[in-house]
Amino acid sequence: MAYLIQGETGDWELVIGLEVHAQVISKAKLFSGAATDFGADPNSQVSFVDAGFPGMLPVINEVCVEQAVRTGLGLKSQINLTSVFARKNYFYADLPQGYQISQYDQPIVGEGELLIDLADGTTRAIGIERLHLEQDAGKSMHDQHPTKSFIDLNRSGVALMEIVSKPDMRSPEEAGAYLTKLRTILRYLGTCDGNMQEGSMRCDANVSVRKKGEQGLRTRCEIKNVNSIRFVQQAIEYEARRHIDVYEAGGDIRQETRLFDSAKGETRSMRSKEHAHDYRYFPDPDLLPLVIGADFVEAVKATLPELPDDKKARFMAEYGLNAYDSGVLVAERASADFFEGVATGRDAKMAANWIMGDFFAAMNSGGYSWEKPPVSAAHLGAMIDLIKDGTISTRLAKDVFVFMVETGKDPAAIVEEKGLKQVTDTGAIETAIDAVMAANPDKVAEIRAGKDKLIGWFVGQVMKATQGKANPAMLNELILRKLKE
Amino acid sequence: MMSELTRLTIAEAGRRLAKGDFTARELTEAHLKVMEARRGLNAFITETPELALESASASDARRKAGQAGGLAGGLEGIPLGIKDLFCTKGVQTTAASHILEGFVPQYESTVTANLARAGAVSLGKLNLDEFAMGSSNLTSYFGGVENPWKKGSDPAARLVPGGSSGGSAAAVAARMAMGATGTDTGGSIRQPAAFCGIVGIKPTYGRCSRWGVVAFASSLDQPGPMARTVEDCALMLNGMAGHDPKDSTSAPMPVPDFAKALTGDIRGLKVGIPAEYRPDGLNAEVARAWDQGIEWLKAAGATPVDISLPHTKYALPVYYIVAPAEASSNLARYDGVRFGLRVEGGSLDDMYRKTRAAGFGPEVRRRIMIGTYVLSAGYYDAYYSKAQKVRRLIAEDFTQAFRSVDVILTPTAPSAAFGMTDRSDDPVTMWLNDVFTIPTSLAGLPGLSLPVGLNGDGLPLGLQLIGRPFDEETVFKVAGVMEQAAAFTAVPEGV
Amino acid sequence: MSLDKGTVRAIAELARIDVPEDDLDHLAGELSGILSFVEHLSEVNTDGIRPMNSVADLGLPMRTDAVTDGGYAEAVLANAPDAIEGFFTVPKVVE
Ligand SMILES: [Mg+2]
Numbered sequence A: 001m002a003y004l005i006q007g008e009t010g011d012w013e014l015v016i017g018l019e020v021h022a023q024v025i026s027k028a029k030l031f032s033g034a035a036t037d038f039g040a041d042p043n044s045q046v047s048f049v050d051a052g053f054p055g056m057l058p059v060i061n062e063v064c065v066e067q068a069v070r071t072g073l074g075l076k077s078q079i080n081l082t083s084v085f086a087r088k089n090y091f092y093a094d095l096p097q098g099y100q101i102s103q104y105d106q107p108i109v110g111e112g113e114l115l116i117d118l119a120d121g122t123t124r125a126i127g128i129e130r131l132h133l134e135q136d137a138g139k140s141m142h143d144q145h146p147t148k149s150f151i152d153l154n155r156s157g158v159a160l161m162e163i164v165s166k167p168d169m170r171s172p173e174e175a176g177a178y179l180t181k182l183r184t185i186l187r188y189l190g191t192c193d194g195n196m197q198e199g200s201m202r203c204d205a206n207v208s209v210r211k212k213g214e215q216g217l218r219t220r221c222e223i224k225n226v227n228s229i230r231f232v233q234q235a236i237e238y239e240a241r242r243h244i245d246v247y248e249a250g251g252d253i254r255q256e257t258r259l260f261d262s263a264k265g266e267t268r269s270m271r272s273k274e275h276a277h278d279y280r281y282f283p284d285p286d287l288l289p290l291v292i293g294a295d296f297v298e299a300v301k302a303t304l305p306e307l308p309d310d311k312k313a314r315f316m317a318e319y320g321l322n323a324y325d326s327g328v329l330v331a332e333r334a335s336a337d338f339f340e341g342v343a344t345g346r347d348a349k350m351a352a353n354w355i356m357g358d359f360f361a362a363m364n365s366g367g368y369s370w371e372k373p374p375v376s377a378a379h380l381g382a383m384i385d386l387i388k389d390g391t392i393s394t395r396l397a398k399d400v401f402v403f404m405v406e407t408g409k410d411p412a413a414i415v416e417e418k419g420l421k422q423v424t425d426t427g428a429i430e431t432a433i434d435a436v437m438a439a440n441p442d443k444v445a446e447i448r449a450g451k452d453k454l455i456g457w458f459v460g461q462v463m464k465a466t467q468g469k470a471n472p473a474m475l476n477e478l479i480l481r482k483l484k485e
Numbered sequence B: 001m002m003s004e005l006t007r008l009t010i011a012e013a014g015r016r017l018a019k020g021d022f023t024a025r026e027l028t029e030a031h032l033k034v035m036e037a038r039r040g041l042n043a044f045i046t047e048t049p050e051l052a053l054e055s056a057s058a059s060d061a062r063r064k065a066g067q068a069g070g071l072a073g074g075l076e077g078i079p080l081g082i083k084d085l086f087c088t089k090g091v092q093t094t095a096a097s098h099i100l101e102g103f104v105p106q107y108e109s110t111v112t113a114n115l116a117r118a119g120a121v122s123l124g125k126l127n128l129d130e131f132a133m134g135s136s137n138l139t140s141y142f143g144g145v146e147n148p149w150k151k152g153s154d155p156a157a158r159l160v161p162g163g164s165s166g167g168s169a170a171a172v173a174a175r176m177a178m179g180a181t182g183t184d185t186g187g188s189i190r191q192p193a194a195f196c197g198i199v200g201i202k203p204t205y206g207r208c209s210r211w212g213v214v215a216f217a218s219s220l221d222q223p224g225p226m227a228r229t230v231e232d233c234a235l236m237l238n239g240m241a242g243h244d245p246k247d248s249t250s251a252p253m254p255v256p257d258f259a260k261a262l263t264g265d266i267r268g269l270k271v272g273i274p275a276e277y278r279p280d281g282l283n284a285e286v287a288r289a290w291d292q293g294i295e296w297l298k299a300a301g302a303t304p305v306d307i308s309l310p311h312t313k314y315a316l317p318v319y320y321i322v323a324p325a326e327a328s329s330n331l332a333r334y335d336g337v338r339f340g341l342r343v344e345g346g347s348l349d350d351m352y353r354k355t356r357a358a359g360f361g362p363e364v365r366r367r368i369m370i371g372t373y374v375l376s377a378g379y380y381d382a383y384y385s386k387a388q389k390v391r392r393l394i395a396e397d398f399t400q401a402f403r404s405v406d407v408i409l410t411p412t413a414p415s416a417a418f419g420m421t422d423r424s425d426d427p428v429t430m431w432l433n434d435v436f437t438i439p440t441s442l443a444g445l446p447g448l449s450l451p452v453g454l455n456g457d458g459l460p461l462g463l464q465l466i467g468r469p470f471d472e473e474t475v476f477k478v479a480g481v482m483e484q485a486a487a488f489t490a491v492p493e494g495v
Numbered sequence C: 001m002s003l004d005k006g007t008v009r010a011i012a013e014l015a016r017i018d019v020p021e022d023d024l025d026h027l028a029g030e031l032s033g034i035l036s037f038v039e040h041l042s043e044v045n046t047d048g049i050r051p052m053n054s055v056a057d058l059g060l061p062m063r064t065d066a067v068t069d070g071g072y073a074e075a076v077l078a079n080a081p082d083a084i085e086g087f088f089t090v091p092k093v094v095e
C-alpha cells in the first residue's frame, strides 16, 4: 500500500533521497597520517596538513580508496577506474583549508542499487546515485564560551564516503529501511561502523512532496545531519507535513538547508547556511587523478564477504528458514555467523528458534555483545543435541539454558550436575502413572467413559510427580496406553 | 680577505673549504657582513645571523670529523639565502604578507631540509612579492627590494630586482649570499635572475618538492636555485631536488648529478628559436642579445632551428586565469583562526572579511577576486576550463617543438630592470614582464636564465634556455657553454 | 566583459574580503580590464581538447594506512591568535 498523506486538497506523495556520510574505517586520515580514533583530546589527532598550514600537501591513503571500492562493490555499483578529487570552496570555522577535498563530477563509484526489506516481508530496490570520497571537517562547539565557538580539528581530514541515493523512497518507513540496510551492508563490508550516535554515520535527507499522480519533482529541502534512524523518519514526516501545509495555504517552498530539533520534533531553517552557495569546484591541483587498475578492483572483490541479501537467500534455501527469520539472522554478520555455528549439522529451524528466542532475550538483558555472547554457539549447539537425543526435554532445556548463561558451563555438565536428565526409563514412568491412576480412580473411569479432555490433566500430574523430567513423548504414549487398556 | 670570500663561487668556495683555506664560519661571517652593509637593499625580511654562525660552526666540526660533504656534496658550509616562501622551523615565515607576519612554522620545508642536510648554511629569509605574486618585488608588505645594479644614465634611480624572487636575486647579486632558493610560478626565478645579472633555473615541475613551500598556484609553483654561475645552480639543484612522498606531484625519478652535465660539448645539438618570441617592437637590445646568443651556440657546434610555438600569445591570459583561480583557493586558509593575522569582528564572517582585507595587499586581493570570479558558477567553463584547454595546446606546442630540437633559446624578459617608480598601476602592463617565462611554466618545463651582457645603460640582460621535461642536464650543458662565451664578469655597484 | 559594482561586491563576499563601498568602482574597472585581457582565449578553438589540470603525468601516489603524524597539539596551536583550553576559537557561531 502506497504511503500517502491526506491533505485538505487531496492525497500527497513523498519523494525522499538520502545522502549518507559514512566514516571510513581506517587507522589514518584520508590525506594525512594522523589518527582517526574517536574521543581523543582536542587537536591531538591533527597534523599540519589537517589544520591547513601553509605549504602542507595531501597524500591519499590507499586503504580509504580500497574501502570506497569495497563499498561500491557491496552496493552493486559501477567502479570508476579514474576519479578526480576536487576542491569545494567555502569558508567555515571548522574547515581549515577553506575548501573540502571531495569528488565532484568524477566520483570513484557510480550508479548502483540497494535492496530494502520492508515490514510486510517485501523488498524494494532503491537506486544509488554515486559514492564519493571526501574529507570530514573539524568540530565546532558553540556552548563552551559566552562569545566564542571552540574548534577541534581531530575529525578534520578523516575519510568519509558520501553515499547518495536516488530520490526513490516514498515513505519514512522506506527511508528507515534504507538506512538500516545500508548500515548492515557497511558493517558486513567492514568499511564503516555505522555508529550514528558517535557520528560515524550521518544522514542528510532531501524531502519534497507532490500530489498523488503528479509527474516531476517539486522543490526539496535538505535536512542536515540527523543522528538516528528514528529521527530521520520523524524529520521526514514533519518536513513533508510542513510542505503540504505551505502548499495548501497557497505558499511556495524555498530550497534550503534545515536542521532537525529532536527535542521539539521539528525542522528549522539553518542560519549558518543562509549564504548564497557557490562552491567553485575545481580539480585539486595538489592531487593528480586517482587511477586504479582493474586488478585493484578484482583484488578487493576477491575479499568481499557474502552480503546480507545473498546470505538471506542461502539461509532460506540451505536451512529451510522463512524470509522473516533469515532476515533477522542476517541483519548482522555476527548473528548470521553465530546462527551458522549453531545450525550446521543440526535442526536449523530449532537453532533459529533458540537464537531468536531465549538467546536474543538473554543478549538484550544487558552486558553482552557478539564478542561476548551469553552462551557460545558451541554450547547452544550442544544443548540442541541434548534435546535431539532425548537427554533433556525442550522444557528442561529452558532451565539448562538459564544455567548456561549464569555459569558459562557446558550443557552436558549442567544436566549432569543438576540432575536434569530426562527420565526415559519406561519402568519409572509406568510406576509414576500407576501411582497417579491409583490415587484417582474416578478420573480414570471418566476417561474410559470417553472424557478425553482429562488426559492432559493426567499428563500434568505425572510430570509433576517426576519433577518434570519425564520424557514428554514417552509419557504421552504410556498414559494413553494405560488409560485405554 | 672578507670581500674576497664573498666574490667566490659556490664551487670555488667548496674546493677551498675542503683544502682548509678558510672555515665555513669565516665564509659565513664574510657574508653576514655584506648582509649588514647592504641592508638598504631590503633583500632580507628576517636575518638569522646567530643560527647561521651556529650551523657554519657545525659544518666546520663535521669537516674536522671527516663527515663533510653532506648528502649531495658541494654545499657543505655554503651560506645561502632562503626565499621567505619556504617554511622554516622556528624561524618566522611571512610570504612577504602582513597576514603571515609573526608566523613561526613548526616544520621545515623539504627543500630547505634537503639543503641543510647537504651542509648548507642559511643566512635568513629573503624578501619577495607578497605570496610570490608580482614581477617587481614591489608588492611585498615589508617594502620593495632594490636592485644593486644602477643605470649608467641615472645612477640615482632605484631599480626593481624583478620578482617574485627579488630578494633572492638581489642578495646573490650583491654578494650577501652565495646562492639563494627561489620559487617560480610564471617566471619568478628567471625574470629576477635576468634583472640582477645572475643565473636561475626553474626545474621541471615535480623535480623539487613543494612540501612546506607556501602555495601560490599549485599546478605551476616550483622551487629552484639562484646563484652566480651555471655550475653553482647545478650544485644547488643537486641539493634541493628529489622525490618527496609528501608531495603527490613530486616526480618519482632519480636525480642526476647536474654538475656533471657541464661537459662544454654541445656539438650537434639542435637549438630551437621560436618565432613568436620576436614580436614586433621587441626591445632592440634584447633582440641583439638573443642574436648574439644564437651565434655563440653556432660557434660551439650547435645548430639553430627556427620553430613555431603558435599558442604563445595565449599563455599570459591562460596564466592569469589559472594562477589566480588556484591562488583564490590556496589562500582561503588565511582566515585568522589558526595562524597569522586576525582582526576581530562581530561575527565569524566579519572576522574573516576584516582579517583578509587587512592582511592581503592590493595585488593579492585583486588576484584572489579574479580567481574567485573565474571559478564561480556560470563562469567556470568560459574561463577556467577554457584556460586549461588552451594550456594543453601551449604544452603541445612545446612537445611538438621538442621532436625536432633539444633545447629552446629565448630572451628571459622583454626589458632590463626598470625603476621602482617607473611602471603604471595597470596590473596587465606589469604582467607583461613574464611574457617569455610563462609558457614554460604552463608546460611544466625546465627554464634557465643566465646573464649574457649589459644593455646600453649598463644593466644586465638575460637569455632563457628551455628544456624537455626532466632534461635539466641539457639545459645546464648548453647554459655552461653560453656562460663561457658570454664571459659575463660585470658586477653591480658596491661589489 | 565588464563587471559592475554589484558583481564585485558579490565576489568580495565570496572571497571574504571587505571592500569599502568607495573602492568598488575602481576595483570593478581593474577587474574588468583583466577580464577583457583574458578574453582573447575565446578565439582559440578548443573543441575536443581536454583541460590540462596538471602537467605531472603520473597516477596519484598512495600511502599506506599507518598513523605517522599528529599527536602534537601544542605545535598545531602554537601560532593561533586565540586558543583556549586546547581549542582554536572564533566569534560565536549561531547555526
Ligand atoms: Mg552532499
Ligand SMILES: [Zn+2]
Pocket (backbone or CB within 6 Å): A021, A134, A162
Ligand atoms: Zn559530503
